[in-house]
Amino acid sequence: MxxxxxxxxxxxxxxxEPRSLADLNLPHAFKEVADLSSNSVVTEIEKCILAAAKSILAGHGFGFNVPSRSSANQIYVPEIDRIVLKDKSSVREFANSSSVRKTAITTRVLQLIHQLCIKQIHVTKRDLFYTDVKLFQDQGQSDAVLDDVSCMLGCTRSSLNVVxxxxxxxxxxxxxxxxxxxxxxxxxxxxxxxxxxxxxxxxxxxxxxxxxxxxxxxxxxxxxxxxxxxxxxxxxxxxxxxxxxxxxxxxxxxxxxxxxxxxxxxxxxxxxxxxxxxxxxxxxxxxxxxxxxxxxxxxxxxxxxxxxxxxxxxxxxxxxxxxxxxxxxxxxxxxxxxxxxxxxxxxxxxxxxxxxxxxxxxxxxxxxxxxxxxxxxxxxxxxxxxx
Amino acid sequence: MxxxxxxxxxxxxxxxEPRSLADLNLPHAFKEVADLSSNSVVTEIEKCILAAAKSILAGHGFGFNVPSRSSANQIYVPEIDRIVLKDKSSVREFANSSSVRKTAITTRVLQLIHQLCIKQIHVTKRDLFYTDVKLFQDQGQSDAVLDDVSCMLGCTRSSLNVVxxxxxxxxxxxxxxxxxxxxxxxxxxxxxxxxxxxxxxxxxxxxxxxxxxxxxxxxxxxxxxxxxxxxxxxxxxxxxxxxxxxxxxxxxxxxxxxxxxxxxxxxxxxxxxxxxxxxxxxxxxxxxxxxxxxxxxxxxxxxxxxxxxxxxxxxxxxxxxxxxxxxxxxxxxxxxxxxxxxxxxxxxxxxxxxxxxxxxxxxxxxxxxxxxxxxxxxxxxxxxxxx
Missing domain, CATH: 3.40.1360.10 (Dna Topoisomerase Vi A Subunit; Chain: A, domain 2)
Structure with a gap:
């Protein structure tokens, strides 16, 4: 004993807590998320939507800047002994036939998360999917966008109140x-x-x-x-x-x-x-x-x-x-x-x-x-x- | 409300609690088990083994009377709305090449359960299997005999302290x-x-x-x-x-x-x-x-x-x-x-x-x-x- x-x-x-990525001065930039309060998530979503609205009003349409979660963008960092995400991202444009659906789904998920964080309640991924089956079609699609939204807003999935x-x-x-x-x-x-x-x-x-x-x-x-x-x-x-x-x-x-x-x-x-x-x-x-x-x-x-x-x-x-x-x-x-x-x-x-x-x-x-x-x-x- | x-x-x-089989006066006899205390299970096992010892000493070898759990012996009784077991059983003889192994396994399981009930501890089926892998060979065999032992002793599996x-x-x-x-x-x-x-x-x-x-x-x-x-x-x-x-x-x-x-x-x-x-x-x-x-x-x-x-x-x-x-x-x-x-x-x-x-x-x-x-x-x- x-x-x-x-x-x-x-x-x-x-x-x-010394093992932060920032301390390491690594050659890449990384995308990491943090636990945010429901209020901060609400604020982040509102910023995101405000930017979209401004862009639309300025005649540029709108899109979301979504970090890539593909394995090519993942790396194991031995110093901190974890797999982390590099900072590659791409713009998900509404006015593009290949990304219009995903952009619509992303917007809808942002709206649902906004609602959850205001009400301060938690739901499962399955619940989230069922709120708009017509749009999401299958749960894989809403699940994937949920992870995208985590990365976009820079917060953990728990912060999104989806458990x-x-x-x-x-x-x-x-x-x-x-x-x-x-x-x-x-x-x-x-x-x-x-x-x-x-x-x-x-x-x-x-x-x-x-x-x-x-x-x-x-x-x-x-x-x-x-x-x-x-x-x-x-x-x-x-x-x-x-x-x-x-x-x-x-x-x-x-x-x-x-x-x-x-x-x-x-x-x-x-x-x-x-x-x-x-x-x-x-x-x-x-x-x-x-x-x-x-x-x-x-x-x-x-x-x-x-x-x-x-x-x-x-x-x-x-x-x-x-x-x-x-x-x-x-x-x-x-x-x-x-x-x-x-x-x-x-x-x-x-x-x-x-x-x-x-x-x-x-x-x-x-x-x-x-x-x-x-x-x-x-x-x-x-x-x-x-x- | x-x-x-x-x-x-x-x-x-x-x-x-009116729905007991006994109240129904049905044409078949049934085999049902009850929750027994650890002490009662110990007593039942000792009775069983004593009978075997006596039979061996009398020169008759030994066997266990095991209720059949096959689907032919199961019946749904609408009056009590449950599936129950009829009372068919057969003797599992040690001195019979087709049942010698199962009789040995049954004896070993009885011994292990005896030990659990005396110590008043609980184990899983998997734990039970691992106490004698050489004899049981695969978990299906010890699991099946465990259910047999429940029926033989007339007690629930929880009473056997296997959970x-x-x-x-x-x-x-x-x-x-x-x-x-x-x-x-x-x-x-x-x-x-x-x-x-x-x-x-x-x-x-x-x-x-x-x-x-x-x-x-x-x-x-x-x-x-x-x-x-x-x-x-x-x-x-x-x-x-x-x-x-x-x-x-x-x-x-x-x-x-x-x-x-x-x-x-x-x-x-x-x-x-x-x-x-x-x-x-x-x-x-x-x-x-x-x-x-x-x-x-x-x-x-x-x-x-x-x-x-x-x-x-x-x-x-x-x-x-x-x-x-x-x-x-x-x-x-x-x-x-x-x-x-x-x-x-x-x-x-x-x-x-x-x-x-x-x-x-x-x-x-x-x-x-x-x-x-x-x-x-x-x-x-x-x-x-x-x-």
Whole structure:
């Protein structure tokens, strides 16, 4: 526990927010978005529409300057360990047969967002689509324009009051307010508290935890919640139940930033588990314009790591052979900057691809149902066995 | 509100538990399971193993008497509106080459469950599988035997302390305890409380609600939670986010039984929405032995019903054409006892299949983002427009 305390202290003394793009003096310019208040979004939209109106009155018609979100305009910046968007953009003209539809959709989405921000309510992308099916035709079109609008206005999608559906749950040594309600996550039974879809309603985080335990799957979360693991090792336990959703990513980042705690990742020992860590840390490609707000820097890979399989003598029968697809995914990941920058992570993935073996967190159950909470994690934490 | 109050009163005055199989004097015998305490499960397992030991000592070898869970042994009983299991069973002999493996697996599962019930901890099916991968080979085998063991011991799967992963959330006028923690669902922000995987840790439900609103999807749940709909219409709002999971079904049933409140279903107007209501009400085929504990009788279909599409003038663009598969599913459902027994439900489904149109709850957003919470539901409830 002394070592975790030291790590925790180091984390709290460190300047946590140095990793801004502006500090780096990079050769490119970048497009990044920020969390804006509903009022600021309203103002930005009104500016945008006023400019269009002036342009029309001046006889020039109108168009929107839309940042490009294509992969050619994306880049991984190792210094900040995130995928970000370069500053290429193009004008979406109304008076152009190839862009008239998209310009009309953009205008309509701006109007809808304006309404949401004035009313201060949140909706899903699906709700947004249904407000004008005739124009949008399919949800892919309104979704894409929504991301364009984020980039145009320079704000996160959450600032637009369009939220993703929630999957995540949290339990442990965390108290926060949600829409005015005080939530104590040590008093959330074994099921935990559902992470809300709208992060802007979350505030006043307090905690006496020493670390955050980020768990890939529901089953491991359940085990730890039922055993009230956070009472023995003061921590906050969080899971998105598989693929990280936007709400859980925002919540994790907010915890890390507000509480200044180290984050330990507990995932399956397979390329997919590593992919999940990478989404939490470096972001996903299609939301690279918002990577700053969605990513949590410096997650430690606690386990289950490929080297754990022999170290903890996971029985042969509990190891699964990797499929051809798994091996291909693993090999592709070896080429990714995200892995290459860390020799220890690289070595682990290399070992996985070489042994062609994977294992789930549940494989630890072969030593007893509570091996995870009573042996594996305490040992890992005491031995500082994270990379 | 007066009408809902009357319905609520009727519900509370009614004998809620009259629908037992035993009361019906039916020609078949049935196999049903009950919630047993961990101690009782331990006793049942010990009895079972003692009988096996005696049989071995008497020179007869051993076997287990396992109820058949095949569809030939399942029947829908209209009087209680559930699928139940008839009493056919067969002996699983150890000294028979065709059943030796399954008998060994059954013995091992009994041993593992014994251990779980003594320790009073809960695990997932996946955890159970991993405790002896060599014997079980694949999870399908341990899962199937787990259901056999439920039937053999005459207890629910939850009583075995093997739980499903949770997906559901609840918000509104409900207070309950979970593993000793007091949870007030009016103070759960906008994200709500995650429904716990283990219903046996849930107790002391209290509520001043007039009804329970069962919502198919997350987006509608979010809308109602953010608008704090339960403050205007005193209710409890619950969703499993799509396909009902076991934890949410158990939780809904417990609310209905303990609080004696009417339940209103809000689902998409498509065969899948109706299917979801049917799973909550009548159970799913593969868990028919436990239909009593998993089903919630008498859910009212509030909406979105096929007749609502014209009544509420849902724009043409927000209605979707049914696919061939949808139409086939709809036609098949018209043949099901569950639908046939209620002429109003039958008429609605017939209309859906005839018009070949479906619509999601979100289609209501075409009238404004808050149309669902501010117009549609209040109108439905005031006009008693449920069937």
């Amino acid at each position: 002394a070592t975790i305390r030291a790590l925790c202290r180091a984390e709290q003394e460190a300047k946590v 993703a559906s929630e999957k995540g749950v949290v339990v442990g040594r965390l108290i926060f307010t949600e829409d005015g309600d005080r939530i104590d996550c040590t008093k959330m039974g074994v099921g935990g508290k559902a992470i809300p879809p709208n992060i802007d309603k979350v505030g006043d985080m307090e905690s006496d935890a020493l670390f955050i335990l980020l768990v890939e799957k529901d089953a491991a979360f359940m085990r730890l919640a039922e055993d009230r693991f956070y009472n023995r090792f003061p921590c906050v336990i969080v899971t998105a139940k598989g693929q990280p959703d936007v709400a859980t990513r925002l919540f994790l980042r907010k915890m890390k930033m507000d509480l200044k705690l180290p984050v330990f990742g507990l995932v399956d020992s397979d390329p997919y588990g590593l992919k999940i860590l990478s989404v939490y840390m470096s972001g996903s490609k299609n939301m690279s314009y918002d990577s700053y707000n969605l990513t949590t820097p410096d997650i430690k890979w606690l386990g289950v790591r490929p080297s754990d399989l022999n170290k903890y003598k996971i029985p042969e029968q509990c190891r699964l052979p990797m499929t051809d697809q798994d091996i291909k995914t693993g090999k592709d990941m070896l080429e990714e900057d995200f892995i290459k920058k860390d020799p220890k992570w690289y070595a682990e993935l290399e070992l996985m691809v070489k042994t062609k073996e994977k294992a789930e967190i549940q494989a630890l159950s072969s030593f007893g149902f509570q091996y995870l909470s009573e042996v594996y994690l305490p040992m890992k934490l005491q031995e500082k066995d994270w990379i | 007066a009408t809902i109050r009357a319905l609520c009163r009727a519900e509370q005055e009614a004998k809620v 499903a992963s949770e997906k559901g959330v609840v918000v509104g006028r409900l207070i309950f305890t979970e593993d000793g923690d007091r949870i007030d669902c009016t103070k759960m922000g906008v994200g709500g409380k995650a429904i716990p995987p283990n219903i046996d840790k849930v107790g002391d439900m209290e509520s001043d609600a007039l009804f329970i609103l069962l919502v198919e999807k997350d987006a509608a749940f979010m809308r109602l939670a953010e608008d704090r709909f339960y403050n205007r219409f005193p209710c409890v709002i619950v969703t499993a986010k799509g396909q009902p999971d076991v934890a949410t079904r158990l939780f809904l049933r417990k609310m209905k039984m303990d609080l004696k409140l009417p339940v209103f279903g809000l689902v998409d107007s498509d065969p899948y929405g109706l299917k979801i209501l049917s799973v909550y009400m009548s159970g799913s085929k593969n868990m028919s032995y436990d239909s009593y504990n998993l089903t919630t009788p008498d859910i009212k279909w509030l909406g979105v019903r096929p007749s609502d599409l014209n009544k509420y003038k849902i724009p043409e663009q927000c209605r979707l054409p049914m696919t061939d598969q949808d139409i086939k599913t709809g036609k098949d459902m018209l043949e099901e006892d569950f639908i046939k027994k209620d002429p109003k439900w039958y008429a609605e489904l017939e209309l859906m299949v005839k018009t070949k149109e479906k619509a999601e709850i979100q289609a209501l957003s075409s009238f404004g983002f808050q149309y669902l919470s501010e117009v549609y539901l209040p109108m439905k409830l005031q006009e008693k427009d449920w069937i």
